[in-house]
Amino acid sequence: MITFKNVTKRYDNSTIAVDNLSLEAPKGKITIFVGPSGCGKTTSLRMINRLITPSSGTIMLDGQPTEAIDLARLRRKIGYVIQHAGLFPHLTVVQNIATTARLIGIAKKQALGIASELIERVGLDRTFANRYPWQLSGGQQQRVGVARALASDPEFMLMDEPFSAVDPVVRHQLQEEFLRLQRDIGKTIIMVTHDIDEALKLGDQVAVLRTGGILAQIASPQELLSKPADAFVADFVGRDRGYRYLGFVDATSSLAVAAEPAAPLGTEPSTARALTRDRWILVTNAAAQPMGWVDLDQQTGPIRESDLNLSGTLASQSGNLRQVLDAALSAPSGRGVIVGTSGALLGSVRLAEIVTAIESAKAVGMGARS
């Protein structure tokens, strides 16, 4: 657990970067500091490993004040990941990762062993081991940065905008892999981001800071969306918060999936029409995975791949209401396609049923407020 107790950072005795911050980052959970620039989120993060010294107040690691710990030892207990990775240009990937293990006194050979295992753990191929950082893409460097932070197996991790310097596709991938990794390793993590979507997606707990380093609200993503503490938080959380809240409502419990007829490519329109209820037929491949919809009113010959309407998104069986709603809204038939873990078709859900599910979820989830 990382505890902030009345922590203030003042510069030149006038500018206040962080104002009397008190909060707890629970053990094994991800706490996100989010806010506009100048809100003191990075300053707060860097005060934990004392890259910046607090003007007053105490930060504690598992109850032990950080100023009581030798500086280098303190930092070796805490993994640190930054925006541009900050890899050592003169060391290979495996040597870079091994540095934190070496710093806590692990023998060279053993450290390199740990490092080469971590290369795969963060989703890189072992062939990367002997490359230098300049030979890697930004996303790959960031993975190595995470591996380096993990090599000393620290209990705590600090991450300063770790995914913001990569393109959106890679960012999404890194975020997913990071969540998967965290499920295995269960570190106590504090991450800084300016991106509220990232905060809501990754955080178990999100601390919203406002300009001047004042804590506006600290809550779970659901609570932040459903019960923003004030206008600033509501505004910062964003315009689509009603829709985004659905991302935290489990879909499987509240929705009955109806059977959805499907046809393979090559099906004659007359055969397809006999199967389906309206003018739209879902086409699946040999593995029963949905490929797209076909409008039978427009279809003249056997269904070919080029006839498919690909606009519909798919919702996973274990997904949330936001995914299901989006699947229904994006499908030309108005039926949201639900797939199992292997991607095979399970059935569909109608828009009207989803709206009913949303209403009952709101009655339970936000009842206290309204």
Added chain:
Amino acid sequence: MNFDWLAGEAGDIGNFFAWHAALSVIPVVAALVMALPIGWLVKQSGVLRPALLGIAGLLYTIPSLALFVLLPLVLGTQILDPLNVVVALTLYTLALLVRTVCDGLDAVSADVLQAANAMGYRRFSRFFRVELPLAVPVIGAGLRVAVVSNVSIVSIAALIGTPQLGALFTEGLELHFLTPILTGIILCVALAVSLDGLVIFLTRQLTRWQPRS
């Protein structure tokens, strides 16, 4: 070219060449060893830094001949002692390399330093494991300048009688004889080129991590 003269003097010329090489190289090595800690300190010195580098620059403006003559008074050595030349050239090289080391340390990116600090490197190991290896390309470039300019300054020491290739120039002038002068020039250039090549080679060995074009 008078090859008979060359053949006759080959022993002396070889001796001059060895001295010349030693007088060029030893000061560079000595100055580098001193420039690393001094450069690091100057880099830490903040506001004093421009002043300290300015003083180092001034040192370089003292004429070498004056320094060769003055040093015996300071060091208590004989005027002909090669040590005077070594000390003088060490000072020049040091003046050059302190700035180079500073620039080299500046070239280490802020991200890398922040990562190293946050990982818990102590100052000493951060310097040797992170900053110094990354400063090698810049320091190597400074060493090339230092080595080549030393080869040329050493020959001036002929005027105070220290044995090295410069002696061939004075001899040639006195005898109105071109062969020793040409020989001296050729050997000086050969020495400078090969020492330069050596520095390039060593720098490359230490910077295998850099992209090669």
